[in-house]
Amino acid sequence: MDYKTISFELREGVVHLTLNRPDAANSINLELSQDLYDALLRCDEDPAVRAVLLSGSGRMFCAGGDLKAFSTHHDDLGAHLKRLTHFIHGAVSLMARMDAPVVTAVNGTVAGGGLGLVFGADLVIAAESARFTMAYTRAALSPDASTSFFLPRLVGLRRALDLTLTNRPLSAREALDWGIVNRVVADNELADAAQKLAREIADGPTAALGAAKRLLRQSFDDTLETHLQSEARTIAQRSRSAEAREGIAAFLEKRPPRYHQS
Numbered sequence: 001m002d003y004k005t006i007s008f009e010l011r012e013g014v015v016h017l018t019l020n021r022p023d024a025a026n027s028i029n030l031e032l033s034q035d036l037y038d039a040l041l042r043c044d045e046d047p048a049v050r051a052v053l054l055s056g057s058g059r060m061f062c063a064g065g066d067l068k069a070f071s072t073h074h075d076d077l078g079a080h081l082k083r084l085t086h087f088i089h090g091a092v093s094l095m096a097r098m099d100a101p102v103v104t105a106v107n108g109t110v111a112g113g114g115l116g117l118v119f120g121a122d123l124v125i126a127a128e129s130a131r132f133t134m135a136y137t138r139a140a141l142s143p144d145a146s147t148s149f150f151l152p153r154l155v156g157l158r159r160a161l162d163l164t165l166t167n168r169p170l171s172a173r174e175a176l177d178w179g180i181v182n183r184v185v186a187d188n189e190l191a192d193a194a195q196k197l198a199r200e201i202a203d204g205p206t207a208a209l210g211a212a213k214r215l216l217r218q219s220f221d222d223t224l225e226t227h228l229q230s231e232a233r234t235i236a237q238r239s240r241s242a243e244a245r246e247g248i249a250a251f252l253e254k255r256p257p258r259y260h261q262s
Contacts, residue, residue, distance in 0.1 A: 001038075001042075003020075003035040003038075003039065004031060004035065005019070005020055005021050005029070005031050005032035005035045005036075006018060006019055006020050006032065006035045006036060006039055007020050007057075008039050008042075010046075010048065010049065012199070012202065013048065013049065013050035013051060013202035013203075013260065014049075014050070014051045014052070014053055014195075014198045014199060014202045015039075015043050015049050015051070015052045015053065015100075016053050016055075017036075017039055017040075017043075017052055017053065017054050017055075018054075018055050018056065018057050019032065019036075019054075019055070019056040019057060019061070019062055020057045021057075022056075022057045022058025022059070022060075023058075024063075024066060024068070025058070025059075025060045025062070025063035025109075026056045026057065026058065026060060026061065026062045026063065026114070027062065027063045027064060027065060027066035027067075027068075027069075028062065028064065028065050028066060028084070028088060028112075028113045028114070028145075029066040029069045029084070030069070030080065030083060030084050030087070032066075033084050033085075033086075033087035033088040033091065034087045036087070036088065036091045037087040037088070037090045037091040037094070040052070040091050040094040040095060040098070041094060043094070043098060043100055044094050044097075044098040044099075044100075049100045050100055050201070050202040050203075050204075050206045050260065051100050051101055051102075051103065051198045051199075051201040051202040051206075052095075052098075052100055052101070052102045052103065052198070053103050053105065053194055053195065053198040054102060054103070054104045054105070054117060054121065055104070055105040055107070055191075055194065056106075056107060056108070056114075058108075059107070059108045060107070060108035060109050060110075061105075061106045061107050061108055061109065061110040061114055061117075061118075061130070062110050062111070062113070062114025062117060063109065063110075063111050063112070063114060064110075064111040064112020064113045064114050064115075064135055064136075065084075065112050065113050065141075065144075067139060081144075085144050085145070088113060088116065088144070088145050089144070089145065089146070091117075092116050092117070092119075092120040092145060092146045093120075095117075095120040095121060095122075096120050096213075096214075096217055097214065098210065099206050099207050099209065099210025099211075100206055100209075100210070101122040101123065101201050101209050101210075101213060102120070102121045102122050102123075103121065103122070103123045103124070103125065103194055103197050103198045103201065104117060104118050104121035104123070104124045104125075105124075105125050105126075105127075105190055105191065105193075105194035106118060106124060106125070106126040106127065106130045106132075106172075106181065106190075107127045107129075107130060107187070107190055108127070108129065108130060108131070109130070109131045109132075109133070109169075110130065110131070110132055110133075111132075111133045111134070111135040112134065112135045112136055112145070112147075113144055113145035113147070114145075115132065115134065115145070115147050115151075116144070116145025116146040116147050116150075117145070118132070118180065118181070119146055119147060119149075119150035119151060119154065119180075120145075120146050120150065122213055123182050123197060123201075124180070124181040124182050124183075125181065125182065125183045125184075125185060125190065125193055125194045125197065126172040126175060126176070126181045126183070126184050126185075126190075127172065127184075127185065127186070127187040127190040128172055128173075128184055128185065128186055128187055129172070129187050130171075130172040130175070130181075130184075131169045131170065131171060131172070132169060132170040132172075132175050132180060133163075133167055133168070133169040133170070134147065134151075134163050134164045134167055135167055136164070136167075137164065137165060137167060138167045143164060148160075148164070151163065151164070153220055154178070154179050154180055155178045155179060155180065159178060172184045202260075203259065203260065204259060205243040205244075205246075205247060205257070205259045206243075206259070206260075207238070207241060207243055208238055208241075208243055208244070208247075211234050211237075211238055215227075215230060215231060215234060218230065243259055246258060246259060247259075
């Protein structure tokens with residue numbers, strides 16, 4: 001399926017998913033939110049997808065919501081935003097819940113709803129020149145796209161309030177120190193580093209990775225006893241899988257595991 005606002009390509013288990021509105025700073029309009037939701041739904045349903053690499057075309061990863069498009073809706077802007085957030089929220093939820101880990105590569109500036117695509121990812125690599133800013137209250141708007149959910153969990157409430165109320169930008173190095181990104185690389189190394197990481201993940205036990213990431217995410221909302229039960233049930237379930245049989249055998253035989261054999 002062809003999309004107008006994103007590009008989608010599956011290569012060797014990795015979906016290369018690129019926001020493709022460079023003339024509009026890859027800002028999120030209704031069509032992009034719908035395209036992204038549909039593309040991630042395909043990733044969630046296709047067992048051939050073992051990792052997703054999300055990036056932005058042009059000089060900027062994502063400027064957030066398309067305020068120019070918003071301005072054309074006048075009296076029905078509220079209804080328009082409910083439609084848009086329905087899809088972008090669904091997209092972020094799919095990123096967090098699907099088995100295939102999501103790697104986001106951040107170039108240039110990321111703002112507003114674009115941060116939801118950073119926070120909702122499993123691993124984030126940023127270019128040295130990348131900048132991160134909430135930006136919502138600058139336009140008298142409030143957070144969406146999961147930003148008010150994930151940000152305080154990543155950086156703590158005080159820092160989340162600082163970023164949200166002042167809109168001050170964070171450098172890539174500050175974002176690394178605060179736990180928003182996993183790695184920072186030179187600008188000219190971003191594409192190669194992100195592709196290498198996604199490729200390594202795609203070689204792993206996809207279902208086990210999905211189970212592990214969901215356990216980690218739900219731990220923030222569980223009691224200890226509830227979470228221990230989830231851990232016990234999940235590891236028992238995983239132990240019955242072909243992945244686990246191969247992983248255990250490879251460990252005992254002192255050889256690399258072969259999770260995805262042709």
